Amino acid sequence: DGGITQSPKYLFRKEGQNVTLSCEQNLNHDAMYWYRQDPGQGLRLIYYSQIVNDFQKGDIAEGYSVSREKKESFPLTVTSAQKNPTAFYLCASSGRGRSNQPQHFGDGTRLSIL
Amino acid sequence: RKEVEQDPGPFNVPEGATVAFNCTYSNSASQSFFWYRQDCRKEPKLLMSVYSSGNEDGRFTAQLNRASQYISLLIRDSKLSDSATYLCVVNMRSSGDKLTFGTGTRLAVRP
Numbered sequence: 001d002g003g004i005t006q007s008p009k010y011l012f013r014k015e016g017q018n019v020t021l022s023c024e025q026n027l028n029h030d031a032m033y034w035y036r037q038d039p040g041q042g043l044r045l046i047y048y049s050q051i052v053n054d055f056q057k058g059d060i061a062e063g064y065s066v067s068r069e070k071k072e073s074f075p076l077t078v079t080s081a082q083k084n085p086t087a088f089y090l091c092a093s094s095g096r097g098r099s100n101q102p103q104h105f106g107d108g109t110r111l112s113i114l
Numbered sequence: 115r116k117e118v119e120q121d122p123g124p125f126n127v128p129e130g131a132t133v134a135f136n137c138t139y140s141n142s143a144s145q146s147f148f149w150y151r152q153d154c155r156k157e158p159k160l161l162m163s164v165y166s167s168g169n170e171d172g173r174f175t176a177q178l179n180r181a182s183q184y185i186s187l188l189i190r191d192s193k194l195s196d197s198a199t200y201l202c203v204v205n206m207r208s209s210g211d212k213l214t215f216g217t218g219t220r221l222a223v224r225p
Contacts (some may be wrong), residue, residue: 035215042118042201042217043158058212090157102148102203103213105157 003027006091006106012114013078013085021076021109023091030096032074033103036060037088046089049074050096078111086112115140117214118204124220131192135219137202138184146205147178147185151198152218158201161187192223 004025013019025032031050035043045058049068063082068074074093078085088110092103120137127133139147147164162169164176164185175188189196202216 033212040217043215045212048212088155101146102160102163104160107157 004091004093004104004106006089006109008109009107011109011111013111014114016080018077018079019111021078021089021091021111023074023076023106024072025074025091025093025106026072027093027104028071029093029104030071031094031103032068033092033094034058034064034066034074034076035090035092037090043090046076116216117141118202118216120202120216120219122217122219124222126222126224127192128224129192129194131223132188132190133192133221134186134188135200135202135221136184136186137216137219138182139202139204139214140183141204141206142180142183144183144204144206147176148203148205148213149174149176149185149187150201150203150215152201153198158215161200189221192221194223194225197221197223 007022033048034046037043044060046064047066049055052071055066055068065077088108090108091106094101094103117140149161150158151161152158162171162176164178168177173190177186199218199220201218204214
């Protein structure tokens, strides 16, 4: 089945530690996105990539890093510089070049601080 | 003013009721519009796109009013399974494929 796979489902971070969240898609989508959702709040864009080897900062990129070496994969690293990392992280993808393309989401990773 | 605004609710309605949500957007250059549904502690799922002429999918009807810069979602004959948060989502072509999400309207359908 085509879809977006995020792993792990739950992740715990120790202080000073970097952690990496995985996102893989087999939908042949060009564009991929990372969002953060805090309780009772909307989705906020962290980073996005419209093509392999290229990515742009979203609205809240500080303390995060990404790479896009393959079309299928867009991992997100939450660095120790992110002081409030506890949140629900969502990865999404969409076909590029069509402005009416919706985004499709993975089932998310919940990150907590130990 | 927020780019996309929604009434957070909750809207508490009995089964079988008709309920409508509105969402306003601030940028008149907005090009594409969607409604997503998000269940508690789950990912958002696309409910329907919103087309200029309005569109219907079963019990769900979406409307766009460009002059007043709002979109609406009407749910007829509400089911218990419709209980969720409904997210209004807007795309501006000038921002590429980035979407802006509203904070959502919570719907609770009671027996």
